[in-house]
Amino acid sequence: MPNTEVITHDVIIVGAGLAGSWAAMVAAREGVKDVAVLSKIHPLRSHSGAAQGGIAAALNNVRPVPDTGPRGPLEQIPPGDAPVDSWELHMFDTIKGSDWLGDQDAIELMVKDAIDIIYEYEHLGCVFSRTPDGRIAQRRFGGHSAPRANFAADWTGHVLLHTAYEQAIENDVKFYSEWYAMDLIVEDNICRGVVAIDILTGEIHTMRAKAVLFGTGGYGRAFKITSNAFANTGDGVAIAYDAGVPLMDMEFVQFHPTGLYNHGILMSEACRGEGGYLTNKDGDRFMEKYAPDKMELAPRDLVSRSEQTEINEGRGIGEDGQGIYLDMRHLGREKILERLPQVRELAIDFVGVDPIDAPVPIQPTAHYSMGGIPTDNNCRVMADAEGNLVTGFYAAGEVSCVSVHGANRLGTNSLLDASVFGRRAGYAIAEFVNNGAKLQPISGDPAERNRKRVQKLMDNPGTENVEDVAQELKTTMTDNCGIYRSEEGLKQALQDVKSLQKRFKNAKVMDKSSRFNTDLLAALEAEHLLDFSETIVVGALNRTESRGAHSRTDYPKRDDEDWLKHTVAHKGEDGAPVISYRDVNIDWEKYPPQERKY
């Protein structure tokens, strides 16, 4: 492959979802002249756009109709009436949802910024659903003690993404669409740029910048049944890890309770927020047993575990008994068409069931990555468990671990996290660049190194099918590192991951051309999955307790004495993760750990 020019920008942002688009828009708006965004798919195809149900903020636009109980209808709050919600309440719900592993200083920033950023979205043109008097509409969501999910029907992420992208273009951000970042350049703890492939031509470029932000999304594709897009292969996590940056709390993976049976495609939590039931094969609303107060609107970790218990005890539905019913019939045709039109179409298209007429078969689906690249509250990436920083490197959104979600994220807090911390990153980067940050020299030729790596992969005659290796990984991750985990299963998973890493060395790339080679990209993505999955398994194996989404059958209790701490994983010299731990930021006066009941 030919040598290529070195490309230079003030700021390079990798990933064009909400975090990346906000960071780019704000950095440009704050006076940084030369902001570029790379995305392996067109920006408007980013997975932020797939979010459905809402974005959390205590706006106090609606309340439960008085005297109708916790599941009664909602109404707009009449002018002058008392508020029902506050950022403090949102903060407590998020801390409790996180099973006390969330950093409370970061959570406070997020829930306070929440209110302001929803109004900013609205002022920038986002089309939200509305209350009768014209305020932004709100609905209930799991684990939230007030109706604070601000929404646009069931395509909330879509309208937020379009708004953020449009604003980034208007602020003259340059987009490299269908460019794939494959390496991060860090020397002496200073980030100097990235290496990326122009997918169309296959050319590999060194791209230098004063600041780099990763907003590359999550790693749900490491699991067999997932709601995540094909694109969510945790590239950013893997690239950073390879460059010596640590990963934090990787063992915390959220399984969403309602993925379409056999497909994993998301049926929004709004289905339950609007009043949908979960039933087992006997027709029982089994959540009565597990969360008598919150029922179907308990947090996702608890609901998914309850479903899995029903399934494991033989009360599942479907051919293989691995499903559960999501029953929305009682909501009525009108409400389903107005509030949940898109999920209705998904159910019809993929499982042939119209929720108006019949219960929808669903099952838990790998959905959200709580773990990721550790950052401080201004999105600056940490170099170690002590909190030292990598100069010039930022991360925001699902790829990052601030940590606002701790051991379990509440629904509607992900769009919020990506937006709030994307915006904070934009301000932080602008300050860094405007205060005179310089392009840093790069030793050697990173593009050439990566050209050789690609050439080696392409030239390898190989006998291993990339997809088969990836599928085997996903199977062991789901079976042995899924909703319920045990030492025995995790040891099996670790052995499998290591053996698959070896087998991948013999991987075969079938497409030998340079133009738009998605076969090569799939191989690089599979390599990334194999790389970071080891940190998920090792983190889970070490953590001998159950907390949030990490549930050990052999250690069923939370253990604050030993495990109220973040797992930090560095890549060791032999390639295996080296683990250290970091304290959780807790306000012991206001929000000390409590038993978590719903």
Next chain:
Amino acid sequence: MSQNGNTRTVTVRIQRFNPDKDKKPYMQDFQVQMTPDTTVLDALHDIKTHQDGSVTYRKSCRHAICGSCAMHINGRNTLACNTPMRNEVDKKGRVTIGPLPYLPIFKDLVVDRSSFWEQYLRVKPWLAPPAHVPEKEFRVSPAEVKALNDAETCIMCGACYSSCQVIALNKKYIGPHALLKAFLRVLDPRDTIPGERLEDLAKSDGVYRCHTIFNCIDACPKNLNPTEAIETLRKLAQRRLKVEEQRQERQKHLDEPVS
């Protein structure tokens, strides 16, 4: 994919073309196993991962929200991800897949959407908001939002654009996708420049180019109606000054309850 005994073998005929080595596009047949659940995207994935890794197409969300996988399936434009194979297999046991028509081909089913995105940018897809911003949200009625819903769920997949007979002949035409986006902004009570937008849309490559052939409606995988939006824009363009005036009046009340 579930295995419930209903597996059968069908032929997927794919248009192949790599401009670096092929003089012109050609068709290639692949055999795949399908069940009643298999989508066209599942079939393509099976071919790519286990038969020929050089078969190239775009994909991402696989549930009809990202807009990546629009292609030409059995003679019509649609998304591969939510199209079941069972509805597409013809009497000969075959499904035929090509790239979106009328666009340059990068490789196989991957087309160059540059003109599509240029037109999207041309209509200034962002809101031009009022200078005065309230402390909370602008007040917009549920009815006003409902009118916008018909445009805001567009996923920019290009199925309409590449089915449009006007686009086929003239890439200067703004096109159904961008006109739908323009409709969204023109009708938004918060937008301050509906008159300026309508003036641009009324130019020779704008709303009057549409021949109302309705291909865009047939092609849209989200069941949107760009033709109707274009007709509305034509009517509004004819009374542009009135629209401007009404908007200015509406914007005096943007921070007041609508009911």
